[in-house]
Amino acid sequence: MSDAAPPVLISESEIAARVEELARQISADYQDKGDLVLIGVLKGAFIFLADLSRQLTIPRTIEFIAVSSYENSSVSSGAVRLVMDVRGNIEGRHVLIVEDIVDTGRTLEYLIGMLESHGPASIRTCALLHKPGSTEVEVDINYVGFGIGGEWVVGYGLDYAEHNRTLPYIGKVKPSD
Ligand code: PRP
Numbered sequence: 001m002s003d004a005a006p007p008v009l010i011s012e013s014e015i016a017a018r019v020e021e022l023a024r025q026i027s028a029d030y031q032d033k034g035d036l037v038l039i040g041v042l043k044g045a046f047i048f049l050a051d052l053s054r055q056l057t058i059p060r061t062i063e064f065i066a067v068s069s070y071e072n073s074s075v076s077s078g079a080v081r082l083v084m085d086v087r088g089n090i091e092g093r094h095v096l097i098v099e100d101i102v103d104t105g106r107t108l109e110y111l112i113g114m115l116e117s118h119g120p121a122s123i124r125t126c127a128l129l130h131k132p133g134s135t136e137v138e139v140d141i142n143y144v145g146f147g148i149g150g151e152w153v154v155g156y157g158l159d160y161a162e163h164n165r166t167l168p169y170i171g172k173v174k175p176s177d
Helices: 012-029 046-055 106-116
Strands: 008-010 036-042 060-068 081-084 094-102 122-130 143-147 152-154 170-173
Touching: 012 046, 012 122, 012 143, 036 046, 036 106, 046 060, 046 094, 060 106, 094 106, 106 122
Parallel strands: 036 060, 036 094, 094 122, 122 143
Antiparallel strands: 008 170, 060 081, 152 170
8 A cells, every 4th residue: 555645534624623622621630630641552642642742731741652453454453462661650640541543442451451550540541533333342531532433544643554644634544455
């Protein structure tokens, strides 16, 4: 597959408006709680995390974690693999996991369990995109940007076989492309 522009599912301006709303809501919810640790899930969340974090009006720090499950395939293998753990200490701190997309829910379920073992004060979750029709394990997503259907999506951090991550909008591709 090339980086030819796929059709738009969610435009750049729709994303910007929703990210602003999410940032406002998160800032209000954590107003009196002290530092918030944002944990971006690599690779897909890097752009969403960058935009969201810069719009928050509360004290925050940034961490990254890397997991892999799809391994260049459009079908989840079901097994989540930790590729890189957080660097900072999250014990006693409020944590917000930032994901680009929640599909089956397996990655988020794994991350919540794994991060809970570090003893944070709280863990909440934020995903730009959610595919409710693909749920295999129920996980709480506290902040959701957009609910979408079963289509494979790219752009704004999301890839198809590593292509199109830097597309400024969310586009649709078929796995057969
Ligand atoms: C994607 C996405 C989520 C996960 C969601 O990651 O970024 O982390 O899949 O799927 P799930 O709800 O079915 O677990 P991917 O493994 O494609 O890695 P990437 O972020 O590096 O592209």
